[in-house]
Amino acid sequence: MPDTPPRGSTTNASPKPADRPLLRVADLEVSYGGTMRVLRSVSLSVPDGAVATVLGGNGAGKSTLLRAISGTLPFTGGSIDAGSVEFGGRRLDGLDAATVVRTGVVQVPEGRRIFGALTVEENLRAGGLPLPRRSRVSGRERVYELFPVLRERRRQRAGLLSGGEQQMLAIGRGLMAEPRLLLLDEPSLGLAPKMMERIAGVIAEINRQGTAVVLVEQNAALALEVSDVAFVLEAGRLALQGPARDLANSDEVRDRYLGTADGAAAQPPSDAPSDAPSDAPSGAVRRSAGSTTRPVAPVLRPTGARGHRASAEAPQELSVQGLTVRFGGIVALQDVSFTISAGSIHALIGPNGAGKSTCLNVLSGVYRASAGSVRYGGHELTRLPPHHIARLGVSRTFQNMSLSVRETVADNLLLGRHRLMRGGFVSTGLWLRPARREDSAHRKQIVRVAELLDIAGHLGRPVRVLPYGVRKRVELARALCAEPGLLLLDEPVAGMTGEESVAMAGAVVAACRELGLSLLVVEHDMAFVMGVADYVTVLDFGRRIADGSPEQVRQDPEVLRAYLGSGGDGPAGEAAT
């Protein structure tokens, strides 16, 4: 990597400038609310101009580490109990976030938190606030060069961008401050495989221009590919560290982070730690799905509570015909048709902005269709309000999750059972016997679902304190609690490690097969999709470009071009346009 001299004037402090790292974290201890210890004595250092990756499962403390560096711990009730964070010889711990930015450390937060009500251009402008006005124009040009689509959409409100575009905007906004060190939290989250290659290219390019990067990324193959050094966090401790190449070849990292599901999806760059051909991972997903089936079986069977005739809704066929959705002048979906036969698992894939989430939003009644029909059983869904659709046994999860973060997991799950609750205002208010009985039946049921998804230990905790991956499972659990006949999942494994994604696939498949429910899943993790889906529909720019079994779709040249990129065969790496 190029060794550009550090900008700024922080060089006075050090007597030995040669091998002093750019970022040094020493014996860092972080806890939330004084009780939950999240980081334990973590020490690591990142050389100037390097790309470093932090790997680890959900809850390992990766995001917390970034927060400790960027000064945003106080926003989540966290605090540094001991240790230090030093950047270019300057202590960062104890500084507030706005000051840290001015030292040259910029964090791009997880979940693309762009300012939705501001335009794209205003978002970039906000990113450039720490710099003098003159130097911003060139910065903005640089961002537009990296992400041409942002230039096209610069006058639009950022909230209307697709997930992938929002991620680009978030990174671009971070670059506007011309950081010496960029902290990226899950940049590839929810991005199409082809888009991930682009992000990898962008990280390499940012680094080439002289910015060091610390990357937290669930797609370990992608992360290790672009990194010089890597660190593995486990339960708040630094478990492994070393050159990225060495770690990529170590058995431990292979098994836990590269091993099965993960790699296959993004698999771009030719010399990535080579995984097995993409059949193998999908096979692995399938196997583990099968293996979890047994114990699940009795668990989810219809609820003990009486009078719940609405429960265990028999799945119906869902038929989408000629669906078109327009927002003002933009056509988000154009004449899309597909059918989900009762009890099958159907995947909807496509590049970011292809209209996948829009499609789910129409099915669940959040958006109105401009034309076309969606029939579920005997009902025309396009004319029904969301709560009515939910009552028919259609349940969903959200891409960006929409849990009540201040409430406990248990309360969120109970909310999922809302449609099954019969107790009236009076009987519940007076806490009469039938209401009590119903309540305890519902609580039993949510415990079962929680056990299935391995979140039973979190039931009493507020969602706010849970790491991303656990929230993801809570969201799925809430949808399952409604005992749906048709389940709509928007990116259920985004942001999970290979291992976790396999487990999630297992749980999803088991639940679907056992309850015989139909599933429509939007997901970028190809191993997951190819492993679980019976049928796949591919969208691009709002149109259906392919439709068929996973095997057919995977070989469809149109799909390779638009979505999978250099995926299977063909020369790697060049598709990043």
Next chain:
Amino acid sequence: MSTFFTFVINGLSLGSVYALIAIGFVVVFKSTRVLNFAHGSVLLLGAYVVGRTHEALGFGLAVLAGVGAAAAAGVLIDVVVMRRARGADLGTLAILTLGVDIVLLTELTRRIGVDVLTTGAPWGTNVVDLAGAKVPESRLIAAAVAIVLMAMLAAVSRYTDAGVAMRAAAADGETASLVGVRLGRVAMAAWALAGALAAVAGVFLGSFPSPGIDATLGLAALAAIPAWVLGGFDSIPGAVVGGLIIGVVSALTTGYQEELSFLGRGLGEVAPYAVMLLVLLIRPSGLFGTREITRV
């Protein structure tokens, strides 16, 4: 018909003053999540300073002094009281502002006593004939000033760094601090702005046709609360529209008091709240209250 027209014009001009007050509520709420019930006494403070100093300084300088005093009071409330409780829940913060309000109002009441101060405004008691409607000159000037101030505000929030920073902070404080916005400064600026606008509103509320500045002027800010709420709590355009609606409603109900006497006396004070409730029944988040723009 021409009486009706007169009432409407008067209502609109009064409404534009309410809008200034309501904008103050909105700005503070958006940047700091505080329901600021000390707004009324800050308004009174601004007007009081104008009333006490205009003889010595002249009207123009007195207004500057009043605006400065109210802005400084806002900043002080933020720095001395609110900042220490940042992150506390909505109720706690609101009750803190009620406490501040009581302290400030008591002191001002003590100083004003039974006096009725004048603002010393040069437009005095002139009445203008506007296409058949008789409108006090002060009200027309109030409307003009309010429009200019709102236009400036809109321009600042749209085109300047400070405006972008404030909007970013209002949208997502944590992320805003990640791009270098200093939340403390944004909060101070919001309180100062709210105070300044309140002082301007106070001057107009204390001018003809009202008798002058007395200790009850702070209550006038309460009349802007329905405007704030029905506009949607966090929307500046909402505050403006809400202010105008409330202004017109109270002018009409007060003007047609006789005809409406079957509804009881003092209808002018009740009507704004009735309208507010009506709007909230139909649109629970107010007229412009943004349910966030997010993709689900």
